[in-house]
Amino acid sequence: MNSPASSAPSPAPSGRLLDGIRTPADVKALHADQLARLAEEIRSEIITVTAQNGGHVGPNLGVVELTIALHRVFATPEDQIVFDVSHQGYVHKLLSGRNGPAFRQIRRTGGLSGFLYRSESPHDAFGAGHAGTALSAALGMATARDLRGTHEHVVAVCGDGAFTCGVTMEALNNVVSTTKRLIVILNDNEWSIAKNVGAMARYLNRLSTNPTYNKIHHDLEKFFTSLPHGPEMHRMWMKWKRETKDFIVESSPFEKYGLRYLGPINGHNIEELVKNLEFAKHSDGPILLHVLTQKGRGLKAAMSSPEKFHGLGAFDPTTGESKNPAHGTPPNYQDVLGAALVRFAKADPHVVGITAAMPSGTGLSQLATECPKQFFDVGIAEEHAVLFAAGLATKGIKPVVAIYSTFIQRSVDQIIHDVCLQNLPVTFCLDRAGLSPNDGPTHHGLFDLALLRSVPNAVVMQPQHEDELVDMLHTSLQHGAPAFIRYPRGAGAGVAIKSQPALLPVGQAEVLRPGTDISIWALGPMVAEAIQLADRLAAEEGLSVGVVNARFVKPLDRALLLRQAAVVPLLVTMEDHVLSGGFGSAVLETLQAAGRTTPVERIGWPDQFVEHGSSVEILRNSYGLSLDDILRRVRTRWQNLPAEAPTATV
Ligand SMILES: Cc1ncc(C[n+]2csc(CCOP(=O)(O)OP(=O)(O)O)c2C)c(N)n1
Structure with missing residues (x-):
């Protein structure tokens, strides 16, 4: 493991190592045997603060060691670390000069953002709140570096969920033809918000649990590095492996895209992480490190309920119970939508619900449980969700696509070109229209009307309360053309739901x-x-x-x-x-x-x-x-x- 720089940071009056860290250089200056204690202090700080403010508990607790190792090996802000979604950036904030009162107010008025922003710190290479952007942005940075002739390192930190995003795969397709130096960390915790879905998730699972595959790769890697012309021979081996079409030893999909694959790596072992990151730093080609982490690590409740603890409001850190539970408040719009959809789906087998990795957030988990054949979670793939719905609609299926207002921004072309131009009967339920206050600008749903209002054939509506939401869903399913219903985050107005929904005259106030x-x-x-x-x-x-x-x-x-x-x-x-x-x-x-x-x-x-x-x-x-x-x-x-x-x- 790295030897520490000459002077370790002086202990803070609090006695916590964390309070002595003012810049990432202080992380490098710690002795290797102090890092486990630092990790523990960071976990405790994150739990204390998120228990009060709410936030992305699970993702952050999962990347404590990984982020320490990244700051141990790389030097921000010269080196660039691009975090996908950036909801897991709390540890990075704590290690890059933002520990203190502003962190204690994270997600609150005047406090730090719950995401990364270039304007918040020079250590934040790229801002984000939407998923799947890191690889593409990092590739742009690496290419700019190559063009400018500078030498910094660029690292993209992507969750396994990010690999369900089309944009990540588009970037992956371009890596090898665009740069020779890019480090990709695949932070694989097997969870998106819900359990990750799709073929890539299944493949990653196989990769991380198949001892034969890994053993062969590790042994060969070790063998090659022990030879005098090791790297050159390893390249030839990789080429041969591709050309023999995995006949002898199967390549990972990343190798097929031209990235060297390293892993799986224990994401909670700092020494192992540092060793592999150092190796990646000196790699002469694009490289992907497959790092296995556990969402919510260190907090019992978060480890046993990864979906709930992905992101939540204030909670009791001992029991995991949410504080200020919604007892006595009217049901949330999303729950009303979910229940209504179940009702319509049971009455008509042609009605199906589609979510892009947000079954609980959109209320569609009710449909998943009660009518599993009429429920589709397509992963973080909003463009595909809409096109998939368009395809279904051509065959007489009545798809209901439930996506947050902010994330539907991804699908504007599919809405125009595929759904509305062909006047296909797809119903869109745009949750979180309006403000998402603690999350901020990446999540506010303030643009959907402007984006949709200009599209021919679109019917665009908003209910004044939850009962009218059900009427609008009923109306949309009967309408036979594209229809968009927007509604806000949180509790409805407390209006009882009628036993029979009303068919609203379209276009009538x-x-x-x-x-x-x-x-x-x-x-x-x-x-x-x-x-x-x-x-x-x-x-x-x-x-x-x-x-x-x-x-x-x-x-x-x-x-x-x-x-x-x-x-x-x-x-x-x-x-x-x-x-x-x-x-x-x-x-x-x-x-x-x-x-x-x-x-x-x-x-x-x-x-x-x-x-x-x-x-x-x-x-x-x-x-x-x-x-x-x-x-x-x-x-x-x-x-x-x-x-x-x-x-x-x-
Ligand atoms: C375009 C888009 N759709 C949906 C979301 C909501 N969302 C936030 S994090 C997340 C899961 C990300 O999973 P992964 O990349 O594996 O990271 P993890 O949280 O597991 O660390 C989702 C679906 C989003 N941020 N952006």
Whole structure:
């Protein structure tokens, strides 16, 4: 193992080695026999902080030794370590100058992000929150290095789940033709969020558990390195192995892509990791290290429930029980969706549900249990999920694709080119539309309306509460063309689900209250806010304020809108989405096309990436979107109306 640099960091007053680490150089300066203690301290810090703040517990506890070894061998920020998803970056943060109060506030307002950002630290080579990006970005960095003639190392750290992503495989296909020096760590813990799926997962499992395969490879590797021309002979052996088509000894798929394969390596043995990383550092060709880790290592509850502890809110570290459980709160939208889908699937065997590696997050695990033949988990493969659904739909199957709003961004081409252009009856359930406060900009679902509203044939809607979600799912399944339903994270409004869902007239809004001064057109949960706003405008300003549950963004209820625009002096739109290209924009476009000049006050998120924060409420306050702020804006607009624009006449 590495010998330590001349001066080990002086012990911190707390007595913890971790508190003496201010830069990755301090990790290198530790004695090798101090590293196990450092790992223990890091685990304890992560458990303490995530137990309060929530976060990605399992992924981080699994990469403690791996991250220590990476910082032991490589020198960031000169060397680049690109973490896939970057949800497992807490250990890296602790070792690169971010241990302390900001870490203790991770995922909260003013604290560190739960993901990596180039703007947060020079040690964060690449930001991420979506899966499958590390290999491609790292290949770009390695190629830039080659072009610029510099010598730094580039390391991509990818989970086994990342290898279910198309983009990872696209990058893998390009590695050998693009650079000679790239180190890929395959952090294999056998889990995506749920158990990893697909042929690659099965293959990796075979690779890590097949002693014969590994023994042959290890023995040959050892034999070659003992020879005077070892590396050259090893290259010839690899070539011969490829050319004989694995007749004698099977190659790993990575070798077929031209990467040297090293592994499996015990991901909790720092000495073994360091030795292999040092070897990789001096490799003269692209190399993949297959590292076996255990998700949640060191926390009993996390090891026994890897799916729950992938990412969760505050919990009791001793029992693993979630704090602030949802007792007494209305069911989550995702659970309502899951239950409704089971009901529709049982009634009609043509109804199937598709998830891209998020069975529990989307509520589809209910379908997996109750109607397993009508359930498909395709891995972290959103593009494939949509195309697969399109294929199913051509044959009379009624696919329901449940994907978070933020992750559907991956599938825009399949939505346009494959589903909507062919007008195929696929239902999309876009969960987490709106803010995902603790996760931040990589996870907020604020762009889906703008992306979808421009696509011909798409029906785009949002329910005001969970019962309307069921109506919308029912309506979509009957609609016979592409339909998108967006809904937010978390609890519904507490509205009882009807025994028989209603078939909604597509493109028709619902007038909840008439009003002659102002009409508020609201979307989704903003309808409840609109009602409060209307009450306050009536009570405080004596105004007659109407409220419309817009339901459909596309087709928008043009007839109702134009009727109202002809009689009310001010329209207000409310949406949980960016203003650019969103629901308010649709209202403006419709009015403009009809030659109406009725003023519209649009309430929504500004044209910027919204950071993470402790709660939706805190973020709304900081963007001037609290109910009081909205009231002030509408009141000011109302008071300035006569000067600003004449009211419309019928
Ligand atoms: C495009 C995309 N889809 C879904 C997710 C949600 N997600 C976050 S982490 C994760 C699993 C990643 O598995 P793996 O790469 O094996 O890493 P591990 O968590 O096991 O360390 C998923 C599905 C995501 N971040 N990005």
